[in-house]
Amino acid sequence: MRSTASNNSPRGRKPRKSAPRRNASTNHLPLKFEITSDLSEGHKVQKQIIAGIKKMGFDKESTFAIKLALEEALVNAIRHGNKRDPKKKIHIEARVTPKRAEIIIEDEGPGFRRTDVPDPTAAENLCKCSGRGILLMENFMDEVRWSRGGRRVKMVKKNESGRNVKHET
Numbered sequence: 714m715r716s717t718a719s720n721n722s723p724r725g726r727k728p729r730k731s732a733p734r735r736n737a738s739t740n741h742l743p744l745k746f747e748i749t750s751d752l753s754e755g756h757k758v759q760k761q762i763i764a765g766i767k768k769m770g771f772d773k774e775s776t777f778a779i780k781l782a783l784e785e786a787l788v789n790a791i792r793h794g795n796k797r798d799p800k801k802k803i804h805i806e807a808r809v810t811p812k813r814a815e816i817i818i819e820d821e822g823p824g825f826r827r828t829d830v831p832d833p834t835a836a837e838n839l840c841k842c843s844g845r846g847i848l849l850m851e852n853f854m855d856e857v858r859w860s861r862g863g864r865r866v867k868m869v870k871k872n873e874s875g876r877n878v879k880h881e882t
Contacts, residue, residue, distance in 0.1 A: 755787035772874035778853035785846035794820030824862030
């Protein structure tokens, strides 16, 4: 896993982790990662983003929704987009404020057309073991947009908690 601050790591050396930086003037938490097509790397990113979500005061329901959608998007990018190719990367960017979370995930695969994905609620697909990730993402998030030929997804969730969280500056 590589965060923004470690983009200059020489090849062959393990990238350094850097703490996410909070922009005090705009009260948001920007996070950027580049990971290999490895599910364990995806889980590490997910944990860091969810920690940021919690710090910004998102309620339990919104946190659950983001965690579920984020996991599905990362799994799709790794398994379906990059086909678990260790040479291909997943690029993740999250901007979290007390009012909303915006997460962008992009893989280096061939992409797909959203309209070609079968409806998992259709009778012929109900017993299939997979195919529900996009449905979950689109139903749990407030906004889901596909771009770059289906290689990139942008997901937005508004914080409905109404809680005001004070941050150190």
